Amino acid sequence: MMDKLATFNQHRALLFAIAYRMLSSATEAEDVLQEAWIRWQSTTTSVETPKPYLSQIVTRLCIDYLRSARVRRERYVGTWLPEPLAIASIQNPEEHATLAESLSFAFLKLLEYLSPTERAVFLLREVFDYSYEDIAITVGKSTSNCRQVVHRAKQHLRSHKPRIESTPQQKAKVVESFLECWQQGNLSELISIMTEDTVFVSDGGGKVTAARYPLKGSQKVARFLLALRRSRLIPPMTSQFAYVNEQPGIVNSVEDNPQSVFSFEFKECRIQTIFAVANPEKLDSMRSHFGVS
Secondary structure: HHHHHHHHHHHHHHHHHHHHHHHHOHHHHHHHHHHHHHHHHOOOOOOHHHHHHHHHHHHHHHHHHHHHHOOOOOOOOOOOOOOOOOOOOOOOOOOHHHHHHOHHHHHHHOOOOOOHHHHHHHHHHHHHOOOOOOOOOOOHOOHHHHHHHHHHHHHHHHOOOOOOOOOOOHHHHHHHHHHHHHHHHHHHHHHHHHHEEEEEEEEEOOOOOOOOOOOOHHHHHHHHHHHHHOOOOOOOOEEEEEEEOOOOEEEEOOOEEEEEEEEOOOOOOOEEEEEEEHHHHHOOOHEEEEEOO
């Protein structure tokens, strides 16, 4: 039993990484890992290579979970956004660009256009570098079919990516400038940091007040953000720069308790989309990270 526990813990970080990218939810990813552990614990056959075996269990559980979750997410109040993960800092961001980008809200939202099986194939190949042979066994498809899935997914994602990518350092600088302008109430500078067609998307999950539909246009978004900070209807809010899903973001708190998280999508060193998560059920990672129970 202890050997199985040690083996599972050895690969736990990888298994969570797969599950989170599949589900866009840390809570659901942990549920999947718990079920995977139960299945691994009850395995009676000898497993010579635990890593692909455990990855298969987790991936198949995620595919089943996504199929059942589709109805729940269709009934979700307002826009459904990923559950943010708190990251203390980024070490060697250029070296980990692919893994970091695969955690971004923009990337996770694009994955929603893929079916659960297509998502699994694409992630296992492009993010985690699994062989097509192992992927085919995992999802029950032929290797040629898996290659076609990856090709189609890459074409789709490429068509939605900006032509000029911002570096991690550029993204951080833009977010820091955004935060400074927002705190100072500088409307013109705030607008200049955003693209003209900037979109503000919020997720309150029906638990807290949030816009049911996206706000569009840099002026409309900027004025809304300034009105939010000036409003006397909500307690005084403090905002700080933080890494969210390994991307530069902002955590907004009331009395040191995170109330919402901003993540961003960039286009040519300007902000194109603001993803605002305010659903309290999705902020557990932030509260734990900032020492709030």
